[in-house]
Amino acid sequence: MARKQGSHADITGPKVRDAALRLFARHGFAAVSMRQIAAEVGVQAGALYLYTSDKQALLFELMRDHMEELLADWQAPDAPPTDQLEDFVRHHIRFHLGRPELVFIAYMELRNLTPENFAVIEGLRRDYEDRLEAILRAGQQSGVFAVPDTKLATMALIAMLTGVTTWYREGGRLNRAAVEGIYWDMVRKAVAA
Amino acid sequence: MARKQGSHADITGPKVRDAALRLFARHGFAAVSMRQIAAEVGVQAGALYLYTSDKQALLFELMRDHMEELLADWQAPDAPPTDQLEDFVRHHIRFHLGRPELVFIAYMELRNLTPENFAVIEGLRRDYEDRLEAILRAGQQSGVFAVPDTKLATMALIAMLTGVTTWYREGGRLNRAAVEGIYWDMVRKAVAA
Structure with a gap:
């Protein structure tokens, strides 16, 4: 999982979690897409998968x-x-x-x-x-x-x-x-x- | 609201409520569509609006x-x-x-x-x-x-x-x-x- 290491992941990883937390709490897990989480973080949807395997994870x-x-x-x-x-x-x-x-x-x-x-x-x-x-x-x-x-x-x-x-x-x-x-x-x- | 009266509404109205309750509890309000509620009741999506004005209602x-x-x-x-x-x-x-x-x-x-x-x-x-x-x-x-x-x-x-x-x-x-x-x-x- 080398690509999850490094300073970029260290900063963005917690941002992804915070964004997911906020969106899940506001709309509910089932209503939130990975695309929405990416938009909240300010990255492309594809980039999210550097930090997490999926929404369930x-x-x-x-x-x-x-x-x-x-x-x-x-x-x-x-x-x-x-x-x-x-x-x-x-x-x-x-x-x-x-x-x-x-x-x-x-x-x-x-x-x-x-x-x-x-x-x-x-x-x-x-x-x-x-x-x-x-x-x-x-x-x-x-x-x-x-x-x-x-x-x-x-x-x-x-x-x-x-x-x-x-x-x-x-x-x-x-x-x-x-x-x-x-x-x-x-x-x-x-x-x- | 005459079209909400009558025996058909009397039977289907509670079914709509029960279906909405089940689906909201299972998936969350934001993730459920009127189409899904209609499918759960077994009516066309358009027919739902005889019984309720919208999902919020x-x-x-x-x-x-x-x-x-x-x-x-x-x-x-x-x-x-x-x-x-x-x-x-x-x-x-x-x-x-x-x-x-x-x-x-x-x-x-x-x-x-x-x-x-x-x-x-x-x-x-x-x-x-x-x-x-x-x-x-x-x-x-x-x-x-x-x-x-x-x-x-x-x-x-x-x-x-x-x-x-x-x-x-x-x-x-x-x-x-x-x-x-x-x-x-x-x-x-x-x-x-």
């Missing part, structure tokens, strides 16, 4: 990199379950508020992944969910949490926290730290023994 | 009817706030689990509504959110709930409850009643004084 890489970044960006601290949970909640909100378009695509375009690509993304999502569930189970075992079903609680909390991206507006009534605090208060009580 | 009517049905289907019972909240939670889960494609479209295709249509849908959503917030405020005032921000709690709870549609599978580990019970337990604790 672009979508998959956006979703995979998003999940891998999320997994790399957060490790459970060496701390009691309640502190781990607070750290998870605050990080989840911060991370996702910074990437509303990726959050939107990660949910909306699952249907457009090939079965093989879907399996990879689903595996990464499960890894992330497992981290939260491990915290809930640890708290359950030590008696600080009372969660009737740790799997459902995991799905419920992730949906609640990710939902912030649908209504939060920068410069609105509450800043990010205030939002984190209010959500943490609800999560803390929801799982408390 | 189809999308808007799907989203508006979904919200109006939701609002018509639930009224706060004459009961203490905790009972009202339980009734809201259980109804919300039941209603949305029965309509996963509409839930998906209602979130995903907001971006494709005209500004006028968006304002109508946003108004209906606000009416629904206001009902939940009124319960939270009533409970706050009577001292049974402790919610630092009733607006944020409203958004958080709706996102958490609606998220059920993304993972629930009929015939899975838990039936709907069990799911309702587990979510109600988390909501009850999350807002408790």
